[in-house]
Structures are given as structure tokens and as C-alpha cells.
Amino acid sequence: MLRSAFLYLSKQKKLEQLLLRCFLARKLARRFVPGENLADALEAAHSLKQRNTLATLNHLGENVHTLAEASAARDAYLALIEEIARRQLQANISVKLTQLGLDISVPDCLENARRLAQSAERTGNFVRLDMENSAYTDRTLAAIGELRQSGSPVGAVIQAYLYRSENDVRRLLLQGVRIRLCKGAYQEPPSLAFPRKKDVDQNYLRLMRMLLASGIYHGIATHDPRMIEETRRFARQQQLAADSFEFQMIYGVRRDLQDRLVKEGYPLRVYIPFGKEWFPYFMRRLAERPANALFALKAVLR
Numbered sequence: 001m002l003r004s005a006f007l008y009l010s011k012q013k014k015l016e017q018l019l020l021r022c023f024l025a026r027k028l029a030r031r032f033v034p035g036e037n038l039a040d041a042l043e044a045a046h047s048l049k050q051r052n053t054l055a056t057l058n059h060l061g062e063n064v065h066t067l068a069e070a071s072a073a074r075d076a077y078l079a080l081i082e083e084i085a086r087r088q089l090q091a092n093i094s095v096k097l098t099q100l101g102l103d104i105s106v107p108d109c110l111e112n113a114r115r116l117a118q119s120a121e122r123t124g125n126f127v128r129l130d131m132e133n134s135a136y137t138d139r140t141l142a143a144i145g146e147l148r149q150s151g152s153p154v155g156a157v158i159q160a161y162l163y164r165s166e167n168d169v170r171r172l173l174l175q176g177v178r179i180r181l182c183k184g185a186y187q188e189p190p191s192l193a194f195p196r197k198k199d200v201d202q203n204y205l206r207l208m209r210m211l212l213a214s215g216i217y218h219g220i221a222t223h224d225p226r227m228i229e230e231t232r233r234f235a236r237q238q239q240l241a242a243d244s245f246e247f248q249m250i251y252g253v254r255r256d257l258q259d260r261l262v263k264e265g266y267p268l269r270v271y272i273p274f275g276k277e278w279f280p281y282f283m284r285r286l287a288e289r290p291a292n293a294l295f296a297l298k299a300v301l302r
Helices: 002-009 013-020 023-029 038-050 067-087 106-122 134-149 165-174 197-212 225-237 255-263 279-288 291-301
Strands: 054-059 091-096 127-130 154-159 179-182 219-221 246-250 268-274
Touching: 038 054, 038 067, 038 091, 038 268, 054 067, 067 091, 067 106, 091 106, 106 127, 106 134, 127 134, 134 154, 134 165, 154 165, 165 179, 165 197, 179 197, 197 219, 197 225, 219 225, 225 255, 246 255, 255 268
Parallel strands: 054 091, 054 268, 091 127, 127 154, 154 179, 179 219, 219 246, 246 268
Antiparallel strands: none
16 A cells, blocks of 8 residues: 555655655655765765675656757766766666657657667667656567667666566567566556566566576666575576676665675676656655655664
């Protein structure tokens, strides 16, 4: 029930405008979003580098309404790619296609994504195309396929709570696409997604085994100790090197677990979101795990 409530609140624009002006709400959000500016994100990525931890940077924003907004988002990411290279950070970028204009013009969106991929390739970097709710799954996968045909260094995200994900993984592996596997943070109907956590977990582990057995470098994104232990166990069974895949987590959650995995020799990448559009992201994090709300509040009070 709390998950549904947080997801509902994430879509309430009046509440968003109110909380954007609320000091306490902004302080709470800082637990998961290091700041609103590029400098804040780069500082966070630098701090992670000091901990031998990788980063992926996401300039928050989705579902833009004009091509001018899409171009502005593209340019912000181009600047981000240049700064990552200039500062020699161990970081790549994650971007949502609706932020690049997918709702407005597919050709313009693809051209924006291609520009980012070309810049990333020139600087030895990589672009992860984030997955959004199920209404965008087919279009996102089609865009990845088209970009991959031209050799663009782009990767995908697969959400384990969708019934379709196993078939999607099989198709992406045939294309040699690097995948980030997560459980999924959007509200989806039972006709499209597993409603029970037990079933989501089982599907997550099934997909994880497919990814690790593929020989491609993938990201296993989870904070769930059971999912992590099962991943480690399977990797040992398959005699896989610790650096043949990476664990991924989000900024502000389970730093103790992050540091432990790094000490054990596993590559770890932390997802760093930044920007003024932090409200929907923040609410999805609370929906994903409502205990995060209490966790963040305690951190602020301390």
C-alpha cells in the first residue's frame, strides 16, 4: 500500500511544486540526490573514485514537452561527458529517451542519443539508456537496436518484474548488448508484471544467471543481500572472475554493503542522479522501499 501511495504522490504536480520549495523535503532528497548542479554530481563521482567505486551519472528529467527541452538535455549530457573525460572520473552516463524527445519525435530523439553515443565513444566512455515504464519498453529496445547497428556504445536496462523480460534479455544478448538488471520501480498492472515480490525475486535470479553466463560484462543492480549472495554464489560455481561483471547500487543506500563488495574485489558502480527534477525520482525511491523515508529522516535529524 505504501508503495502505491508513493508512486501516486510522485505524479501530483501541486505536491511537487510545494515540496520543491520545502527545506526539509530538499534535505531528505539529498540523501539520494547529491545536488541540483553538475558540480554536485562531479564532486560525488570524485568521492566515489576515492573509494575505488565506479559511477553512472543521470541528469534528472523525463517526458520533455518540446524539442528545445530535448536539445537542452542533450547538451547537458554532452557537457557531462566532456567533464568526466577532463577530470578522468571512473564514470559513465545514464539517460532516459523521453528526456531526449521520444514522445515528440523519434528521429530527433535518436539523433540526440546518437550524438551522446558518438561523444562517449570519442572519449572512451559508454551510454546507458535507462528503461522507463512499460509503455516505452518496445520503443526503447528498438532505439537500442538501431543505435547498436551503427556500433554506438550503448547499453540497456531490464526490469525483472515484467513478464516479458526473459525474452527481451535473449534478444539483447544476441546483439551483444550490456545490460543493467534491476527489479523495477514503476507501477505496473498484474497483466504485465509479477505482483508478488517472491516471483519478482525468482525472475531476477533467473535473468541474473542468463547474464553472467553470457560472457558479456553486465551490471547486477540490487541492494538485496539475498540477490547479492546468490549472484556471488553463481559466479563462483561458474568460475567467473570477480571483475567479469559489476554490482550496481543507488546513491545514498547501503554504503556499508558497497564498501564490503569493493573490498572483496567486485567492481561496484553507484547511480548518481542530479538536477532540479529530483521529486519524481525521490518518490520512486521511497516507493521502492518505504523504509527509505525513515532512513533519510534519521540522517537529516542527525
